Amino acid sequence: xxxxxxxxxxxxxxxxxxxxxxxxxxxxxxxxxxxxxxxxxxxxxxxxxxxxxxxxxxxxxxxxxxxxxxxxxxxxxxxxxxxxxxxxxxxxxxxxxxxxxxxxxxxxxxxxxxxxxxxxxxxxxxxxxxxxxxxxxxxxxxxxxxxxxxxxxxxxxxxxxxxxxxxxxxxxxxxxxxxxxxxxxxxxxxxxxxxxxxxxxxxxxxxxxxxxxxxxxxxxxxxxxxxxxxxxxxxxxxxxxxxxxxxxxxxxxxxxxxxxxxxxxxxxxxxxxxxxxxxxxxxxxxxxxxxxxxxxxxxxxxxxxxxxxxxxxxxxxxxxxxxxxxxxxxxxxxxxxxxxxxxxxxxxxxxxxxxxxxxxxxxxxxxxxxxxxxxxxxxxxxxxxxxxxxxxxxxxxx
Numbered sequence: 550x551x552x553x554x555x556x557x558x559x560x561x562x563x564x565x566x567x568x569x570x571x572x573x574x575x576x577x578x579x580x581x582x583x584x585x586x587x588x589x590x591x592x593x594x595x596x597x598x599x600x601x602x603x604x605x606x607x608x609x610x611x612x613x614x615x616x617x618x619x620x621x622x623x624x625x626x627x628x629x630x631x632x633x634x635x636x637x638x639x640x641x642x643x644x645x646x647x648x649x650x651x652x653x654x655x656x657x658x659x660x661x662x663x664x665x666x667x668x669x670x671x672x673x674x675x676x677x678x679x680x681x682x683x684x685x686x687x688x689x690x691x692x693x694x695x696x697x698x699x700x701x702x703x704x705x706x707x708x709x710x711x712x713x714x715x716x717x718x719x720x721x722x723x724x725x726x727x728x729x730x731x732x733x734x735x736x737x738x739x740x741x742x743x744x745x746x747x748x749x750x751x752x753x754x755x756x757x758x759x760x761x762x763x764x765x766x767x768x769x770x771x772x773x774x775x776x777x778x779x780x781x782x783x784x785x786x787x788x789x790x791x792x793x794x795x796x797x798x799x800x801x802x803x804x805x806x807x808x809x810x811x812x813x814x815x816x817x818x819x820x821x822x823x824x825x826x827x828x829x830x831x832x833x834x835x836x837x838x839x840x841x842x843x844x845x846x847x848x849x850x851x852x853x854x855x856x857x858x859x860x861x862x863x864x865x866x867x868x869x870x871x872x873x874x875x876x877x878x879x880x881x882x883x884x885x886x887x888x889x890x891x892x893x894x895x896x897x898x899x900x901x902x903x904x905x906x907x908x909x910x911x912x913x914x915x916x917x918x919x920x921x922x923x924x925x926x927x928x929x930x931x932x933x934x935x936x937x938x939x940x941x942x943x944x945x946x947x
Contacts, residue, residue, distance in 0.1 A: 551913075551920045554861040558910060562903040563735040564799055566791035574791070578783050585782045586763070594786035597793060598746065602723045608747045608758040609786070613710050613732030615762070615779035616745030617643040620728050623757040624678075624704060631671050632680040633663050634871040635890045640682055640708045641872045652676070653873050653883055656890045660687035660823055661838075661897075664889070669697050671884055678704035683712040683722060685836040685867075685899075687823065691717065691725045704728075713739040714800060716831035723748040733789060738803060738835040738903075739796055741789030744781055799904050803834035806902045806911055810837055813915035817922060819846025821896075838867070840896040847925035850896050853918070860917045867899045 565571075578590065591609065599607050610616035621643055630644055634653040644651045654667040661684040668679060679698055681689040689707065698705035707725065709715075710732035715722040723729050733744030747758060757774075760767060765776035792799075814820045819842040826832050843849040848856075850866065857864055871887065871894050872878055901914060 551860070551917055553859065554910075554913070557861050557863055558901050558906070558914065559863045560865045560899055560901050561736045562905055563740060564738070564792060564795065564904045566788075566795065571788070571791055574787055575784075578787065583783060585780055587780070588783045588786075590783040590790070591781055591786040594741075594781075594789050597790060601793070602721050602748055604721075604723065604748055606749045606752050606755060608749075608755060608762070609781045610745040610747070610762055610779045611781050611785070612743045612779075613730055613734060613745035614639040614643060615777070616732075616747050617708065617730040618646050619758060619761045619777070619779060620706070620730060620747045620749070621647045621649065623754055623761055624706075624728060626678050626704060626706075628675040628677045629673060630678045630680050630706075631663075631668050631676060633682050633684075633890070634873045634887055635661055635684065635868050635894060636682045636708065636872060637710070637868060638872060638875065639710075640680065641878060644680070649677075650675075651680075651872075651878070651881060653871075653881070653887060654885060655887050656684075656893065657690070658889050658893070660684065660826075661890075661893055662687060662689040663694065665690050665693035665697060667885060668694065669701075672697075672701055672703070676701070676703060678706055680706045680708060681726075682708040682710075683715065685823075685838050686711040686715050686833050687826070688712070688715060688717055688722060688725075688830060695725070698726075706730075710734075711737070711835055712833065713737065713835075714796060714831070714833040718829045727751070728754075733785075738799055738833055739792060741781070741785045741792065744785050744789060800833055802904050803902060804832075805908065806906060807834045807837060809908055809911050810839075810900065810902075810915065813912065813919075814839065817846075817919055818842075819844070819922070820918070834902070836867070837900040837902040839898055839900060840893065841898055842896065846922055847929055848921075850898050853921065854898060856921050857917065862901065862914055862917060864901065865899050866897060869894045869897065 599605055629650045629652050631652045635656050641651050652671050654671045655664050657664045663681045683689055705726040707729040709722055709729040712722045713731050728749040731746040733741040760774050761776040762779040765772045765774040767773045821840040841850040841853050871890055
């Protein structure tokens with residue numbers, strides 16, 4: 550008999566560096582009393598990330614949502630922006646706060662990113678940009694979207710919240726499109742407690758973003774635009790510096806977890822995983838999404854989700870419901886079918902994956918899911934046999 554985990558297994562758990570190392574490095578902040586507003590630790594973190602991404606066009610923020618909001622404002626995006634309904638709400642909220650109308654189009658079924666054909670069909674005279682999402686860190690169709698943006702003179706912006714460390718043909722995902730936003734939230738495989746980063750093609754945007762995240766100040770006596778407060782703190786930057794040292798190890802462990810899930814689920818009916826990525830993509834293995842086919846597995850996604858909770862395994866239904874189904878966005882008209890996104894949203898389940906998750910625990914999670922499947926299949930077979938027997942008995946009597 551398979552027993553529940555004694556302690557909850559959540560979908561993610563933040564990676565933390567050695568406590569002693571972090572405390573030792575805090576002394577610099579205590580010595581300077583510089584807690585925020587472009588301090589020496591933040592400046593060092595910025596240099597490290599610029600080196601990591603191989604670009605000087607990088608700007609740090611207190612979180613990814615404000616980074617995207619300010620990025621859109623700084624680029625002057627307006628009118629309509631074509632985007633995905635299958636994402637975290639912050640993607641669309643950033644448009645709302647800039648008074649931009651989101652135009653939702655469907656996704657492709659393998660990696661859940663924007664379908665380029667649907668994007669092109671949705672372009673109108675009011676379209677100013679495409680806002681695509683590298684969902685679960687899977688790169689969007691970079692070349693097709695770039696071609697569409699070029700031919701229609703549109704800005705191409707990527708929500709790369711999930712995609713830190715992802716590379717295509719040896720180039721960071723940050724080098725594609727006009728701007729990319731990375732989230733350093735604690736739930737991400739790479740984090741700085743909270744935080745966000747913009748990388749961008751136009752170097753002239755750097756000063757604009759710096760003004761907008763710091764109340765519009767150009768100097769102590771000059772305010773050049775109505776900015777807000779979105780500055781990253783020194784302690785956030787310090788955590789980012791420490792986690793960056795371990796990031797290759799984090800990816801390596803996440804890859805081991807991904808490989809094990811794929812091996813175990815290869816023979817389980819009704820559990821479908823995204824296909825392996827092309828060899829030219831360096832993936833970060835930050836998420837473990839599966840789709841649950843009710844007919845094949847014997848129960849739907851929501852039933853499996855509830856069953857896993859009983860075993861102290863807390864998966865997440867990322868992303869359900871679709872953005873367009875939330876009350877605050879239901880008034881936005883849908884110009885074309887979202888058939889694929891709707892289907893995926895009803896079947897998707899992301900399973901636990903994080904650095905501290907042991908491979909034994911991954912095996913146990915798989916055992917639990919397979920046990921749930923067998924239980925349901927056996928119950929269905931018994932019901933079918935009883936029904937068949939009753940039907941035979943009735944027909945024999947009659």
